[in-house]
Amino acid sequence: MAYRTILLCLNEVERAPQLIAAARQLGVKFKAHITGLYVIPGVQVYPSDGMGLGAGVFDGTRNYFLNQLPKIRTDFEAAMKADSLTFDLRVVDSSQPNIATDVIENSRNVDLIVLSATNREKGNSVESDFVEQVVLAAGRPVLILPYKGNADIKFEDIVLGWNDSREAARAAFDALPFLKHSKRTKIVTVDIAPGDPIVGANIAETLDRDGVKCEIVNVASGGKNPGETLLLAARDHGAGLLVLGAYGHMRLTEWIFGGATQYVLHNLDRPVLMSH
Helix, strand or coil: CCCCEEEEECCCHHHHHHHHHHHHHHHHHHCCEEEEEEEECCCEEECCCCCCCCCEEECHHHHHHHHHHHHHHHHHHHHHHHCCCCEEEEEEECCCCCHHHHHHHCCCCCCEEEEECCCCCCCCCCCCCHHHHHHHHCCCCEEEECCCCCCCCCCCEEEEECCCCHHHHHHHHHCHHHHHHCCEEEEEEECCCCCCCCCCHHHHHHHHHCCCCEEEEEECCCCCCHHHHHHHHHHHCCCCEEEEECCEEEECCEEEECHHHHHHHHHCCCCEEEEC
């Protein structure tokens, strides 16, 4: 497995320089084709209030993305050409206001999706749950970059969160191209009691056959959220990348995330690869 086709989501406009820089780094590392995706959302239509006023229309978000397109195109194409990468820029003029829907529809034929976390401390032009929607519905691994700071992806040290679940297994094998480039991979388990079977031994053995040298580390949460525990473990081990399964399901029309996944998405301070 290799990341030969990478989808770069460019609608987090304020983070476009960091996103493009990350795509360049990944494109060179994996000799990958980079597809930039930029969605121009449709207008938001509000229903009548029932008091004689007709339906309302808001086109501010659409106009914002239309106005940003020329710079996004120029910066993306210049960066790809600078490293002689193969690339294309896919601009979707959508009829619907939900950006995540078009991202999901365009993600099924790629090896890896790259996007930015949403800055929840300020107003944003993408949906507040944009990342959650993509992670749960795309069916592809998603590399999420922090919404602040630089976006360097360091391969030398990686932390893999492990609990023997389906989601953890998906994430581990979806991350193989990263793991194979690492010098040290820590398989981190949380709150395994002394005397219990060694959780992670089997996945460590399998990854070793793939050329990934692993060490199993069990950490105590001390009552903290498991997601916080994994982020702290990544920080303590100097990991440039955290890999973990995304736990969630759909209830009626709402995406419901597990506590660890939600915590990491809201607080990530380094690139995180998630699979569901």
